[in-house]
Amino acid sequence: MNPDILRERQNATFDIEKLTNILDGGAERTNRRREIREVLVLNDPDFDYGTPTSLPTMILKLREYGISDPVEINWYKSMYWGTGREALGLHYVMFLPTLYTQCDSEQFNKWVPLIIGTYAQTEMGHGTHLRGLETTATFDPATQEFVMHSPTVTSIKWWPGGRNPLFLPLIFLSIPLSASLFDLFLSGFALPTCSGIVIGDIGPKFGFDAVDNGYLKLEHVRIPRENMLMKYAQVKPDGSYVKPLSSKLTYGTMVFIRSLIVGNAGIVLSQCCTIAIRYSAVRHQSEIRAGEAEPQILDYQTQQHKLFPLLATAYAFLFAGQYMIDTYNRISGDINQGDLSEMPELHALSAGLKAFTTWTANTGIEVCRMSCGGHGYSRSSALPDIYVEFTPSCTYEGENTVMMLQTARFLMKSYRQVQAGQQLSGAVSYLNKVHHRVMAPQAVSSQLDLNLNTLVDLYEIRAAMLVELAAQSIQQESARGKCQEDSWNNSTIDLVRASDAHCHYMVLKMFRDKVDQIEDPGVHSVMSTLAHLYAIHGMGNFTGDFLQAGVLTGAQVPSVSKCLKGLLAEVRPSAVLLVDAFDHHDKMLNSVLGRHDGNVYEAMFEWARSSPLNRTEVHESFHKHLKPLQAKL
């Protein structure tokens, strides 16, 4: 064990195992996660780490072990595939959930156990604007079939992941069967028997290479009427159409995966913090005091300023992910019972948090990579691969700007309800006070009140102010004679800013609520410090908002920075212990810099020597190209 890492782990002020249990949702969940990791994967003789051949093995093993819970599937897959995506990701997180939520019971029993599939919604011309999708599904009562067709080049299905040309079970959206409704169909295609199908791969991408994203062009392809997923909407044999309770029920799978992505952003950020903070504990560079030994780079205040707010953010997003999934499960349960009353709130929350967490994590991964210097740029660190695999999450499952505007739509509607005298409940209830809040600068001392509850209140006021400013912008545009749509478009910068502030407040509130539930004094203390750091760091980044909201005075601004520096110093002794609590196994992290034992340099040399380019003393290219050239010179 590297002596620096060993020293960092002495004098713990809190019980790491208890913190790991809180992250897992209880000791039993930790034990189950480790059982899957240690027993069902690492000690399984069939386990051939991360090679393509192990994909079929993985599927058969999941069935053999009876692992069907999505979280447990993810634990198992993340051990198999480390930090990368794999070809079946879409099957488990989109195709299956769509069958679970959109099939009637007969269809469910017929399809769920048997098939592996993908989710083909996006077309070359439309990914965001679903009402613009062009693929048609025309019912033919004579044959009781739907005729599926791609009428234009822009209607070609583009991007579906896991598009193995050998089998085509896919779920796709077609354009409205009636005014503004969409429906989902399960294809029964199988190449090469079906004519009218043109399929292929969309070509090299930025990354995501384990997933073969394909294209699919349909030329009047027929599928049985029964292949329309009919839990919510039906087409009867006579061609009559039964509308769903809400046209947005078809969008349910996207809400589910957005809810998952929130916690996943926390997981990915926790992986990167583990790598960067462990490395920063063993890396010595330059000097602080002339003539003294080179310090650990973790002792530089700038390194702490890069990494510790991200560490706090990782914890914040993991707790937000728990809240999001609990809320999704509760509300989707109500929806299943026909109560759609909270569907708008679930959409607004999942859309906003998906955008907020992925944008922040995306930037954070790069900060972690750059904080590791040159070795962060090496694939041995795992950080470049983590970035390449994560960054599309800002685009897929709802492009982030568009998602923030969906949340803004809900905020504006809520604000108008308050103006009309209604009393709001739920996540936007803070808007009830927006008219009664003293927005003028309060007479406060130059010292900042560090109480976490006070900080949550300040974030709430900031969000309320930005919601009001966005609403006022729309009103001002309308007053200038702009139509409603143009007034909206001319205010979208303010609307995204309001949604971002709303999400920031929600995440801090969730973090504070989680800290309040922690009973162990040591864990409560270190988590409280991190929650404070998360809040103060955000206040430092958005000082202007807090000044504009009148909850921070010019005299207090220097104390924000002073307070931030104090919190960084307070986190320093626990930094390595806090990433240990994430409990990422070396095999899964797959990072030379993030090793639990901190023996970075020896491992890096071994990693480099194992490179294919080092298989021979002299690379074959010398003999093949250079030597013949030398002979001619």
Ligand SMILES: CCCCCCCCCCCCC/C=C/C(=O)SCCNC(=O)CCNC(=O)[C@H](O)C(C)(C)COP(=O)(O)OP(=O)(O)OC[C@H]1O[C@@H](n2cnc3c(N)ncnc32)[C@H](O)[C@@H]1OP(=O)(O)O
């Ligand atoms: C344990 C596992 C962990 C691992 C997880 C990690 C992630 C793994 C990743 C796997 C790989 C992913 C691969 C990627 C796949 C994909 O990308 S699939 C395709 C995704 N595509 C999208 O997300 C499309 C985005 N677009 C839309 O969702 C919609 O077009 C829109 C932007 C929401 C607009 O829809 P539209 O019908 O035009 O509605 P509007 O006119 O804007 O609004 C009308 C009202 O409808 C409400 N509404 C909209 N959507 C919903 C919804 N989903 N639910 C409820 N309500 C909705 C909206 O709020 C409006 O309401 P009112 O304001 O009251 O009118």
Ligand SMILES: Cc1cc2nc3c(=O)[nH]c(=O)nc-3n(C[C@H](O)[C@H](O)[C@H](O)COP(=O)(O)OP(=O)(O)OC[C@H]3O[C@@H](n4cnc5c(N)ncnc54)[C@H](O)[C@@H]3O)c2cc1C
């Ligand atoms: C790695 C990866 C995997 C994918 N896998 C799948 C899959 O398996 N199945 C599937 O169906 N799809 C998949 N997709 C497609 C993905 O869902 C779409 O790319 C995504 O929904 C964004 O749509 P778009 O590409 O049309 O972008 P666009 O919507 O064209 O976005 C381009 C720009 O336009 C802006 N914009 C668009 N609309 C608005 C608006 N109303 N207001 C303001 N700005 C706006 C956006 O903010 C963005 O800046 C995948 C994509 C990626 C990158």
